[in-house]
Amino acid sequence: MAAKLGPRLADRPPWTPTPAELWSKVAVGNVDFENDFHADTPGSDLIKKAILDNDTRPLYLEAWGGTNTIARALKSIEDEYNSTSSWSAVQAKVNQKAVIAALGMQDNAYADYIGKSWPKVKLYNMGGGPGCSAVPANAVYCSPEYWTPLKYSHGPLIEARSFFGDGTYHVSEEGITSNGIHNWEPGQAKDMETFRLYNRGDKHQRMEFAGEGDSPTFLFLLNNGLRATQDPSLGSWGGRYKPSDTIPTTYNGQADVNPETGTASSGYASQRWTPEMQNDFAGRIEWGASPAFTDANHNPVVKLANSDLTGKAGKTVEVSAKVTDPDGDNVKLNWSVYTDASTVTSPVAAVQNPTSKTAYVTIPDGAKSAERIVVVLTVTDKGTPALSKYGEVVITVK
Known part of the structure; x- marks a missing residue:
């Protein structure tokens, strides 16, 4: 293929x-x-x-x-x-x-x-991984309405893959267990009351947990502008990681605070990126089905003026980037403070001028030397599907 x-x-x-x-x-x-x-x-x-x-x-x-x-x-x-x-x-x-x-x-x-x-x-x-459960607005990215049109109009490779509620049914490799429920059923069940992905004993329907659970190890490495391969605590589509206090060569998943619930979880450290992540997969499907470059959408290109900056407490630091789109699409920019990846203990004010190529971040008066503020620029184009690229800036307090 x-x-x-x-x-x-x-x-x-x-x-x-x-x-x-x-x-x-x-x-x-x-x-x-x-x-x-x-x-x-x-x-x-x-x-x-x-x-x-x-x-x-x-x-x-x-x-x-x-x-x-x-x-x-x-x-x-x-x-x-x-x-x-x-x-x-x-x-x-x-x-x-x-x-x-x-x-x-x-x-x-x-x-x-x-x-x-x-x-x-x-x-x-590693753990956690892609999903749509953490943020209600992201549910569309795990829905039949999103994936079924991609599955059935983009060639045999993707058509052979099972998606959420796509109407397909396959026999379990392991057959029916003693309690009458299949252990593994890719695709849509014919009978939701009998066949589920797992016998979890809860309200979840089959295929509501259908993502490949091991993919964080690969998503971590994607060159999307996030800087986890330089410093895993800066975050990635596969989550955010720091060394263990007892075994410094073992890196464990870190929790990000879900604004929907106010609670922290390592799962949200990956799911916070769900819209960009799922659209990126959809974009790659389009690449394989499009004979010409101009027939598909492509990610914007982001070039930061500086990815590492310093500043004193109370001072304002300028962050900027050059942004282009290979398809000539209009793009939307958003600079935001990645609070979970930052180490400053004092609250950081919202980014000034956040939707422009040049924005400003004010270091809190109480910030201490060597603490950091992590700022993420998300650039999303107006193509179909909407594709994104990031720029991640680390501001270290002097």
């Missing part, structure tokens, strides 16, 4: 991979049994090669079903180098480069081996 879509994606953003690049990254890992990392596999060899190559950038090792193949790659590195004179250098390289992004500990490989033998390798212990 990627090969078929290749010509249509060739003029999309430069990070769109070619089919050859995708195939070069596909290999079978350790699958003999749960928690298996007893022997090298093509998958573990691929990870090992990537860890040890000369690319000095962080290497994010995503684990959506357990860390056992990652464990095997690290064990192979240890077995090859631990009795050599280069072992210390290899350890330092791995500790600096490898970042495990895991959706929970879905096997025991991290506890049994990685955490003990490689305690300095960073672990992002």
Whole structure:
């Protein structure tokens, strides 16, 4: 499918991979049994090669079903180098480069081996993820009205995917359980009273929790203008993360305050971005179904004048950006203080001139040295679907 879509994606953003690049990254890992990392596999060899190559950038090792193949790659590195004179250098390289992004500990490989033998390798212990439950106004983005038109008019790949209330029905892989309810039913149930996604015992209908739960590990890395790959506490579509107080190489999800409820949750740290996130997915569907670049909408381009600024307490700081749109669409700008990602303890006044390319942020009189104010510029175009890009500015108090 990627090969078929290749010509249509060739003029999309430069990070769109070619089919050859995708195939070069596909290999079978350790699958003999749960928690298996007893022997090298093509998958573990691929990870090992990537860890040890000369690319000095962080290497994010995503684990959506357990860390056992990652464990095997690290064990192979240890077995090859631990009795050599280069072992210390290899350890330092791995500790600096490898970042495990895991959706929970879905096997025991991290506890049994990685955490003990490689305690300095960073672990992002991720959770939460996309959804529409946190903000009532976002419910449309998880509705049949939103997704069904996309599913049935954009080619066979997306038509084969199950969406919320899309009218499809598939038989469960595991059959009917002892209580008569299917464990997993993608698509719309024929009988809502009998068939549900999970037997949760609550009012939720089937498919009201149908998002892929492991996607925060991938959404975290999307180049949308948020700066989580530089500092995970700055936030991303996959949530916001900080080091554990007891294990500084383990990063855990942080809670953002939901303005609808006044309560904080790590789930809202991802769901606060739901409109932009879901529209972005819809936009990518359009890319694959559009023969020409001009047939689809594309994200605006945001270039900040400065992404890191300083200022003294009581002073006003200017933030600005150059904004363009590749399709020539009109755009809407909004600068806002990201309070949850900020560390100032004094309240920050609303951004002045928030809908213009140049805006102003006043540092509170009570702000202390080294505290920070995080300001997010959200730029959304008037195309269909409306697509967005961010700019994230960190103002550090002098």
